[in-house]
Amino acid sequence: MNTLGNRFNQMRGRTRFVVSRLFIHLAGDEVAPLLGVLNHAAREAIESEGDLKVMGEELVKICHSLLQSDAYWRSAANEGDVFWDEAEAGDYVSELFTDSAERYLSEPYETGAAPIADGPLSLPITHNLVVMITVACEGEVPALETDLSQDETLRAGLKALIDLQYRGSFRAIQVHFSPAQLGDELTDDQLIEHFPELIPL
Numbered sequence: 451m452n453t454l455g456n457r458f459n460q461m462r463g464r465t466r467f468v469v470s471r472l473f474i475h476l477a478g479d480e481v482a483p484l485l486g487v488l489n490h491a492a493r494e495a496i497e498s499e500g501d502l503k504v505m506g507e508e509l510v511k512i513c514h515s516l517l518q519s520d521a522y523w524r525s526a527a528n529e530g531d532v533f534w535d536e537a538e539a540g541d542y543v544s545e546l547f548t549d550s551a552e553r554y555l556s557e558p559y560e561t562g563a564a565p566i567a568d569g570p571l572s573l574p575i576t577h578n579l580v581v582m583i584t585v586a587c588e589g590e591v592p593a594l595e596t597d598l599s600q601d602e603t604l605r606a607g608l609k610a611l612i613d614l615q616y617r618g619s620f621r622a623i624q625v626h627f628s629p630a631q632l633g634d635e636l637t638d639d640q641l642i643e644h645f646p647e648l649i650p651l
């Protein structure tokens with residue numbers, strides 16, 4: 451970032467916008483319960499018609515759940531940019547949203563695709579889960595404006611998201627996740643294909 455440019459824009463009274471997207475890959479037998487938290491947040495977002503306050507409250511719950519599940523973190527990545535023009539920031543948010551939406555759906559589980567077994571019907575349990583969080587906010591957020599592909603910086607980034615909600619700084623919030631629901635399965639091969647930017651923690 452250009453410090454001189456930042457100072458110049460501050461003197462002119464222009465608002466600084468940070469747009470950031472965070473990827474977290476979790477793996478293990480216990481990642482499936484997180485889908486409940488994520489799907490609940492998705493339902494709340496739909497029912498509230500995208501109300502930013504409601505989405506922020508749900509993001510806090512998601513971040514807490516991710517922090518409590520750090521034993522299952524396997525890889526992460528992040529990207530973002532700083533803007534002094536709100537329209538440009540909005541365009542970048544839309545670009546990230548489209549990219550996340552195109553990648554986050556896993557292949558659907560189809561009845562009859564697996565051999566029929568005796569006993570109760572059971573759904574395959576995914577061992578991989580990728581959560582994608584995209585936010586836009588006002589001001590400076592050093593914890594998000596850095597490389598988050600390490601355990602400590604990732605924790606700091608999630609805590610910063612929680613703090614931003616309490617500060618009322620969010621201008622946009624989006625959460626995507628793969629697989630999208632219980633019964634969908636994200637394989638190791640799909641993980642490599644659809645999320646090549648992930649860096650092992």
